[in-house]
Amino acid sequence: MADVGARAGVTARTVSNVLSGSIAVRPETRDRVLRAVDELGYRLNTSARSLRTGRTGSITLAIPDLGIDYFSDLASRIMAEAERHGWAVVIEQTGARRATELAILSGAQRQHSDGLIFQPHALGPGDERHLIGNDRLVILGDRIFHAPVDHVTMANTEAAAMATSYLLDRGRRRIAAIGTNPDVSTVSAASLRLDGYRQALTAAGLPVRDDYVVVAQDWHLRDGAAGMARLLALPEPPDAVFCFNDTLAFGALHALAARGLRAPDDIALIGFDNVPMAEFSVPALTTVEPGTGEIAKHAVDLLAARVEGRAGEPTEFFADFSLVVRRSA
CATH class of the missing domain: 1.10.260.40 (lambda repressor-like DNA-binding domains)
Structure with a gap:
């Protein structure tokens, strides 16, 4: 030097x-x-620096699936925020597998980073014991744990109700949803967004039709396309569809176009996440902005406070949300 x-x-x-x-x-x-x-x-000499300072210069981000646009956007934002603190980011893709999530929480790789930002998917209530001793940990996503750790999340139910109400306000009455998943935890983005969808319909005096609620276990493009194809095959197709993430919505738009249909003329379509591609889809996607930038910033700042010994009691942060209105609805 x-x-x-x-x-x-x-x-x-x-x-x-x-x-x-x-x-x-x-x-x-x-x-x-x-x-x-x-x-x-x-x-x-990073090894020597680590021995001297007790820091590695990196943090770990564990997320379910980089193939979902939201998670790739979130990872990019977290890397930018981590750079402000002088950290590199090691990304672990869990595949939403329980064994992988447990290994990341307790495994040897934790020894090689200063802290962990973790979005669980397969873990749920009752797994709090695996968080004990993880003081340099920030949990993302829904409040599936009741444990003393920092938690950063989004208002899934309220945001989903807002998206559904927007469609109702524009005269749509046959509103379907793509993205429910009965196989995941009872407290999940899928279940909470379904709750918001149902609440808005009920408040408007409309029934929640079982045939309008479509399961999509993986939230990928193909799931959105298959879900829309199923809805279009109904004797009475919907006049609007709320997709539980933007990736599903892009697949649904493809299915519409393949059948010569258009959004919003034939079916209005709303997504959730406001990923960068939403602005450039055809038509541009109306979607929920869940506060991804806020989530990334608060998660990294909370972890930095833990690492530097500046933090107090664990905190819970809900990001602000809004509706970004574009052409699809």
Whole structure:
């Protein structure tokens, strides 16, 4: 580090601050140090730094499936937020498998990161014992645990009710839903969004038709397309569809187009998540913005507070949500 400091005209301590991601360095100084690092071919000895500081310089993000647009968007945002704290992010894809989720919570890989941001899917009530001793942990997603850990989530039920009410306000009365999954925990995004959908219909005095509630276990494109195909085959197809995530909605749009139908002329369509592709689908997708940016920021900031010893009692944070109105509804 002394050689880098001499080249950049700063102290070795300043070089250390730059390489550790400290925000207390002026941008022009940071640039000089990084140029010197590049010119000298300097490589940080991360093993030695870890032994000295007790930090690894990385955190782990465990999520179910990067093939779902929301999780890839969330991962990108968390990586950007982690960079502010000087962290790299190691992504673990659980596949929504219980054994994998348990291994990530208790496995040896936890030894090689400063903390864990974890969105469980297969675990549920009764698994709180696996969280004991995990003080550098932030849970994402729905409140399936009643344990003393930090928790960051979205208002699934309220946001789903808002999306359904929007369709009702535009005169739609045969509103279907794609995305329910009876095989997951009773407290899940699928069950909570179904609750919101049902609440809005009931408040409007409309029945919740079983044939209008379509199971989609994986929330992938093919599931959205298959769900829409099933609805279109009914004797009385819906005039609007609420998809429980944007990936399902993109698949549903494809199924409509394949049959010569259009949204919103033939069937209005709303998604959930406001992923980047929603703006560019044809037609552009009306969708729920669940506060993904807020979720990423609060999750990383909470974990940083735990790692740095600044945190108090565990907190629970609900992100704000809104409806982004585009062409599909």
